[in-house]
Every structure is written in structure tokens, then in C-alpha cells.
Amino acid sequence: MSISVNHITKKLQGNAVSRQWMLFLLLFIQLPAFASTLLEKDQKTYVFDYVMSIKRSALAIVDSNLVVSLQLTAIQDVPVRQSVILAPVLEDTTSLRNVELPLIFLNSRNQQIYYDRNLRKAYPDAISVRKKKGVNLDIDYIRTVKYEPWMKNAVLKLRKQSCACSNMKNRGEIIAATFEKEEVAPEIQLYPVFLVPPADNSVKVREESGSAYLCFVVNKWDIKPDYMSNPVELQKIHNSVNLVKSDSDVTIRKMTIEGFASPEGTFKHNLMLSENRTEALKNYLYMTNIAKDIPIEASGKGENWEGFMKSLNSRTDIPQHSKLLSIATSNIPVDEKEKRMRREAPEGYDYVLKNIFPSLRCTNYTVIYTVRPFTLEESERVFETRPINLNLNEIYRLADKYVTDEEKYYSIIRKAYNLYPNDSYINLTLAYLALKRGSTEEAAEYLTRVDDCPQKVMNQGIIAYLKGDLDQAIRLVEQARQQGLTQAEVQLQEFNKLKH
Secondary structure, three states: OOOOHHHHHHHHOOOOOOHHHHHHHHHHOOOOOOOOOOOOOOOOOOOOOOOEEEEEEEEEEEOOEEEEEEEEEEOOOOOOOOEEEEEEEEEEOOOOEEEEOOOEEEEOHHHHHHHHHHHOOOOOOOEEEEOOOOOOEEEEEEEEEEOOHHHHHOEEEEEEEEEEOOEEEEEEEOHHHHOOOOOOOOOEEOOOOOOOOOOOOOOEEEEEEEEEOOOOOOOOOOOOOOOOOHHHHHHHHHHHHHHHHOOOOEEEEEEEEEEEEOOOOOHHHHHHHHHHHHHHHHHHHHHOOOOOOOOEEEEEEEEOHHHHHHHHHHOOOOOOHHHHHHHHOOOOOHHHHHHHHHHHOHHHHHHHHHHOHHHHOOEEEEEEEEEOOOOHHHHHHHHHHOHHHOOHHHHHHHHHOOOOOHHHHHHHHHHHHHHOOOOHHHHHHHHHHHHHOOOHHHHHHHHOOOOOOHHHHHHHHHHHHHOOOHHHHHHHHHHHHHOOOOHHHHHHHHHHHHHO
16 A cells, blocks of 8 residues: 555654654655565564674764764675665663664665665765675774763664665664673773974965966067956966065065976077066066065076976877877977977877967966064964964964864864865874764874874874774884873773773
């Protein structure tokens, strides 16, 4: 018999049902027909009880969060056109309090397709996997919740439901997942660590850079401000210089200009053009007062073969690409390269002449300036307007002001990461913050950009623990202790609780 969504909704109105059950019934009511049957006591029909093996289970308090870690193996197959939903629930039967954690969907092939098309957005934090017939499926599950005192007496239950069409069946709970008293690992505290950069009294040197693509009359080098796209390109240089000049916290030291030509014609002629055109731009910046009182170092670099090679390596759609690349990478003189491309790859040469060579005629400019030191109060203002003017020590002093405000602290460090994505201190701090949230993969990724230090080794040990490898965790933390990290001794004491 067909049951509509409206019918189910009316039946449920006014009843005290859990959020999960309401969603399950409404979302799965239109799935295909339920295929399995139950085993009665006097029958020998196969039971679909969805056997799960618990390879690892752990609860750990990380600062103000509780990290839930499970490693499951789904053994029994999921019937065709059916889904199994595993609902992890942290529950204290004494206080009758509980927390529902993100779901795990085990799907048959058709149901995985249905999930991807219709349910993924509704359950962004859930895990959804397809259980292939006859193949055991390993599932790693790590989630965090805000820690509350009542959770000390709670257990983790893994409830199972099967869904197909309008038939929702409760498949019970996995007793092993409730952490029976004799198997429950003791709660332990984790101590991820980071480093604050040392005091930095060195002069802060910064740069404001850009590229302009000025147009010149053929074989000429005088600057024509209104010629073709020159108004826009000259304004780019003007804007960059003004940005620095308008900053009262900085002192401009100098400006550099490097001019490049495209490879058509002789190298000697192109070198002369680039030198004269760069010198003409320098004079223009002085005459218009754009660079008034700023020392300018101008140099012509000749033909821009480096830029040409970057274009060839990134553009395989260029006609006769292989031939052009072969000639460009050969050891023959550059003038001969241009002639051979014109002669041996005419179609490709015509293409690059029209579509790539114009972009090689560029002028790279850099305004080099120094920045004064800032007080903590000044750093807050500068961080909102020109954060690049702060050094790492100033950024960390500002972040320390908000050490009790996790969201604000994280936003400061994350913004610093956008400025210095490869800095070892910032990546170590972000790994620390990720571990506080139980995000092991994120933490591990940040640690790949951290220089070798005992703090890195310590955090790698905590990741090993959260992934279920206690022996490796102890080895790594012991290594950090031997390297002189005092927090490692405390972490070892916590890990040793799990050995008894």
C-alpha cells in the first residue's frame, strides 16, 4: 500500500519523536520496495541485522571539546534498493541527556546514487558510503562535540535502522559501541602544542608589485599616455605607488622597473628597445610626479623567453605545440630559435605572435618600503587595514589578546595564513587549532609545511592516537620528550592510563 508524505506528517504531528526519526521517515518514504525479511524464532530465513565490527573506539577530551573516534567494519551486505543508517548517540541514562552525532549511511548501489542526488545537501556532516557485495567495508569516524560535565558518565551507542520505501525498521544497537565498563578506555586529556615566533627587531621590508602592459609605436620608445590601453596601464602603476605613499606608517626606499620585449626580431634590437622603453617610463614617472622623490632603478631585460616558456608549458592547445616547444628548449642561439619557429612551425608561430607575444611585452614594477614597529593597540588597527605591514610577532601578540575567544583567535591566525601560507609557525598553530577540534586530516596537512621541531612531533603523536595507533603515538611523544618538550611528559602520563 502506498503511503504519502502528508499521511506520515499527520500521523507524527503532536507526537514526541526524535529529529532523526522524523527526517528518516520523510526522506526515505519514496525509496524502492523493501527487499529483506526478518527471522522468526521458528524459521531459518536469513536475518539482515547488519553485522558491524568495532576495531577501535575512543573518547577523549581536547580542551573544551569531546572527540569521538570509531573505526568500524561493515561485514553484512546491504540488500538491493536499501540503505542502512547508523546513528551514533552519546547518551547518559542517569541524567537522560544525549547528543546525536552526524549519521553514517551504508547504501546499496542504487541508494548511493539516490543519496548523492537528493540527500547529500540535507546531511552535509554525514558519512555516506556504498557497501559492495561480499566486500568488508572499513569506516573511519571522527567527530567532535562541545564537552559538558554530564558526558563523563555517558556511553556511545550506535543505533541501526534500515530504510526502503515506507518501511523503516529499527535494527537495534551494537552493544560493543556502548563501551561496556570493562572495555571502556579511560578518558584522557590531549595537549596539542604550538610555538610563538621569537621577538623580531629586524627592519620590516615590504613590497608592492605589479605588471603593466604598455603599448608603443613599432620600433619607438616614447611614452604616449593616451595610446591604446596606456591610460589603464599607467593608472595601475600610479595606484600602486599612491597606495604606499598614502600609508603614514611606511617609508618608501626605492622603486624598480624591469622592461621586457617579445622574441620577434633580433635579440640585440629587442634589448635596445626594452632598455630605452624602460628608461622612458622612468622619466615619465618623474615628469608627472607619480614617483616624486622616489629613487628608481630601471633596467631593460631584453626578450622575455621565461614568460614564453611558461605559456608554452601551460598551453598544450597551441598549434604545432610540440615543435614550438622542441625549438624553444633547444640550445641554439635565441635569434636562431625565432627564425626556426617561423620557418618550421609557421602555423604555431603565427598563433603565438598574435596571442602570446603581446603579453610578453610587459614592465614589472616594485615599490620597496620599510614599516615602523607597532604597539598592540596599533596592531589591531593595522591588522584590519594593511595586515601585511605586521610581522609575525606582532600578529601573535594581537592573537594572544583573544586567547579566550576561540573564534576570534582562529580568525586572526587564518588571516595570517593567507598572508604567509608557507610559514612554519602559522601552520603549526593551525595544526594545533585543528587538533583541538579533532580534525586530524586537516592538522596533518598543516604539519607538512612545518619545519622539524619537537612541537611538530608531539602533534603527530596526538594524530596517531586519534587514528587508533597508540603505540606510534607513544613513540612520537617520547621522541618529543627526548627533544626537550616539557608538555610531552604530561601527554605520556595520559597515554599511559590506556596501558593499564
